[in-house]
Amino acid sequence: MSRRHRRKKKRGSEEVKLNMAAMLDMAFQLLTFFILTFRPSPIEGQIDLNLPPPVAVAQMRPIQKVDQGDSTGASLPGFGTLVITVHASDDGELSSLVLGERPLLRGKMRPNDAAALDRELQNIFQLSGGTFDAIQLHIDPKLNYETFLTLMDVCARQKTEDGKKIEKLSFIELKPK
């Protein structure tokens, strides 16, 4: 008993000294690497689209009647595609937007224009009585990406009368004049 006790006491008095300096050096090197390579990226959002290859569509004529809330005027059978034609100026900004055959916007796109287009489209899809279930954008090749994305965003938000999202969304490039 006494021998074991003595041995324990002896071991307890020995101090193990770890050399922390080397570990600290390495840790600081790692820290320096991470600080130098750290670059917080800005938060990016996205708009998801399912885009099968576009097909040519015939433009529906009675859009004016539909737009005025005359759902009975939409005498076309079945579903249809709403065509939005977008022209751009030489600097890539919007110059005109035609909804079906009716001019809606003119000149550079302002913040309120997207909301105005949204309202118009909501009216059309709510009041068309299921006439339209797809949107096709005919876009000027000069149009810049920002305006294009704004338009796509507005179109992608539209819902049909029964509350389903418009899934048939496509675009084609207008031939340059």
Added chain:
Amino acid sequence: MSGGSGDGNTAEPDLTPMLDMVFQLITFFMLVINFKSASMDLSLKLPIIGSARPVEVQGIEDFLVLNVNKEGQLVIYGTVVPVDQYLSSEARVSRMKLPPAERNNPNAELPTSVVIRADRAVSFKNLNYIFTECQKRGFRKFSLKAFNMEDPAT
């Protein structure tokens, strides 16, 4: 020789708290580091769309990030690459992920989602070329990237 005049006492600072703190910092930086951002060209000025939603990765395992600069060129890891060659090779890789029965079907939808990060000034003509080339090769799912607000770094 003032240095030698001590009684042999050595100053041994307790390094443990410092080491703790350093390891905590390292852990933080290791967790926030994002090697995927290397595939993104952070010099691009993305458009600003208020309603752009954060990235949802549920169900989609595979992404193909395409950076398109102002001139409409495809930039991959900082290098301009030819669109058709690059997309063909990526489509081939993506096709291998399809079930064996569908691999030889040229109209099969590829399981990869194409993430387009384009400069806000790029023209629709250049962008549409990339869309069309992707569609020709079987890509159907697209995500268009945008900032929710102005990038504070610019």
